[in-house]
Amino acid sequence: xxxxxxxxxxxxxxxxxxxxxxxxxxxxxxxxxxxxxxxxxxxxxxxxxxxxxxxxxxxxxxxxxxxxxxxxxxxxxxxxxxxxxxxxxxxxxxxxxxxxxxxxxxxxxxxxxxxxxxxxxxxxxxxxxxxxxxxxxxxxxxxxxxxxxxxxxxxxxxxxxxxxxxxxxxxxxxxxxxxxxxxxxxxxxxxxxxxxxxxxxxxxxxxxxxxxxxxxxxxxxxxxxxxxxxxxxxxxxxxxxxxxxxxxxxxxxxxxxxxxxxxxxxxxxxxxxxxxxxxxxxxxxxxxxxxxxxxxxxxxxxxxxxxxxxxxxxxxxxxxxx
Ligand SMILES: C[S@@+](CC[C@H](N)C(=O)[O-])C[C@H]1O[C@@H](n2cnc3c(N)ncnc32)[C@H](O)[C@@H]1O
Numbered sequence: 001x002x003x004x005x006x007x008x009x010x011x012x013x014x015x016x017x018x019x020x021x022x023x024x025x026x027x028x029x030x031x032x033x034x035x036x037x038x039x040x041x042x043x044x045x046x047x048x049x050x051x052x053x054x055x056x057x058x059x060x061x062x063x064x065x066x067x068x069x070x071x072x073x074x075x076x077x078x079x080x081x082x083x084x085x086x087x088x089x090x091x092x093x094x095x096x097x098x099x100x101x102x103x104x105x106x107x108x109x110x111x112x113x114x115x116x117x118x119x120x121x122x123x124x125x126x127x128x129x130x131x132x133x134x135x136x137x138x139x140x141x142x143x144x145x146x147x148x149x150x151x152x153x154x155x156x157x158x159x160x161x162x163x164x165x166x167x168x169x170x171x172x173x174x175x176x177x178x179x180x181x182x183x184x185x186x187x188x189x190x191x192x193x194x195x196x197x198x199x200x201x202x203x204x205x206x207x208x209x210x211x212x213x214x215x216x217x218x219x220x221x222x223x224x225x226x227x228x229x230x231x232x233x234x235x236x237x238x239x240x241x242x243x244x245x246x247x248x249x250x251x252x253x254x255x256x257x258x259x260x261x262x263x264x265x266x267x268x269x270x271x272x273x274x275x276x277x278x279x280x281x282x283x284x285x286x287x288x289x290x291x292x293x294x295x296x297x298x299x300x301x302x303x304x305x306x307x308x309x310x311x312x313x314x315x316x317x318x319x320x321x322x
Contacts, residue, residue: 010132010157010158010161012075015056015057015058016036016054016055016056016057016058016059016073016075017036017055017056018036018037018038018055019035019036019037019158020035020036020075021033021034021035021036021075021076021081021155022034022036022054022059022073022074022075022076023073023074023075023076023080024042024044024063024071024072024073025071025072025074026044026069026070026071027069027070031080031084032044033076033080033081033084034051036051036054036055037051038051038052038055039051039052044065044067044069044071045067045069046065046067046068046069047065047066047067047068047069048065048066048067049063049064049065049066049071054073057073059073059074059075060072060073060074061073078094078124078125078128078156079094081124081156082094082097082121082124082125085119085120085121085152085155085156086119086148086151086152087119087148088118088119088142088144088145088147088148088149089116089118089119089142089145089148090118090119091118091119091121091122092118092121092122092125092186092210092261093257093260094125095238095240095257095260096210096238096260096261096263097121097122097125098125099238099263100122100125100126100184100208100210100263101125101126101129103208103234103236103263103265104182104184104206104208104265105182105206106126106129106130106182106184107129107130107134107181108129108130108131108133108134109130109131109133109134110129110130110134110135110181110182111130111134111135111177111179111180111181111182112126112130112134112135112136112137112180112181112182112183112184113136113137113138113139113171113175113177113180113182113183113184113197113200114126114136114137114138114139114183114184114185114186115138115139115140115141115170115171115183115184115185115186115187115193116138116139116140116141116142116145116171116186116187117138117139117140117145117146117149117166118140118145118148118149118186119145119148119149119152120138120148120149120150120151120152120153121152122184122186123136123138123149123152123153123164123166124152124153124156124157126184127153127157127161127163127164130163131163132162132163133163134163135163135164135165136161136163136164136165137165137167137177138164138165138166138167139167139168139169139170139171139174139175140166140167140168140169141168141169141170141171142168143168146166146168149166150166153166171185171187171193171196171197172192172193172195172196175196175200177200178199178200179200179202180200180201180202180205181201181202181205181206182201182205182206182207182208183197183200183201183205183206183207183208184207184208184209184210185197185207185208185209185210186209186210188216189216189219190209190211190216190220190223191219191220191223194207194223194224194227194229194230195227198227198229198230198268201268202268203268203269203270203271204267204268204270205267205268206265206266206267206268207224207230207265207266207268208263208264208265209263209264210261210262210263211261211262211264212260212261212262213262214262216262217235217262217264220233220235220264221233221235221264224264224266225275228274228275229268229269230266230267230268230269230275231266231267231268231269231275232266232275232278233264233265233266234264234265234266235262235263235264236262236263237259237260237261237262237263238263239256239258240256240257241253241256242256
């Protein structure tokens, strides 16, 4: 029998309680998120319903408003909360947050640094992943955004999270941590932080940058290569296509989110180690003045795809196995 955890905002299971957030979904799929309070009413566009009809009952119930509208009741998932929460800065979307957790290898107990905290969406995902035995230190240079992030994180977890520290300041000036396992950067100019990141990470640690444009991606990748403290970076993006599945009409949805951002990961080398020679010469014209020495700095495979001729077990540093 596995250990049981007290239900609470950080372990959202069990019957619905006073103070819990729930989302009410009407038959048209419209969602309203409310915080349950004993004795309160929630007014919809047709009639109202009593919070007491929900408190003490399980998730997944249907409650009917006085106007005859049926609402499905669930606690919001983190992905629901992240896309609906109040924003200062643009948030990391769940599809990318999931990739960051997997590809930046955020594990329970990890010591993680993040910048900028923005609206706190990624902070929530990272806190979930590091758990109560890990640490997340988030830096945000704008005080107003830091306040939004703090409110969102505390709302999601039902109060201050014991593993979270939020600092107002620019990461490159304010960082105090050393021996960090992972650094996650979501900001305009991550290349400005590479010195600070290199000093903070343990050998074998990993930096992950999330950027919106190809020019930023290029600058981060080249900055990591030039820095000397990192193994070959891996750059990629993900696309999620939802499907319409109804009877014989089974096809991709007509609409999708075409672009959010690019992700770059790189591992921290041990001190004094220089990256091994790359096996492939850069494509002609990949760098402005090709001297032949670039063999050590890149392979011209700027598409971020692992090279086609790399077979499992032989992957290049920075690329996952094919
Ligand atoms: C796109 S937002 C981050 C959104 C956040 N990841 C989320 O999911 O809510 C980028 C944030 O980085 C902050 N920022 C930019 N450069 C920074 C730096 N060097 N140190 C700390 N914060 C920085 C900006 O003020 C902005 O709030």
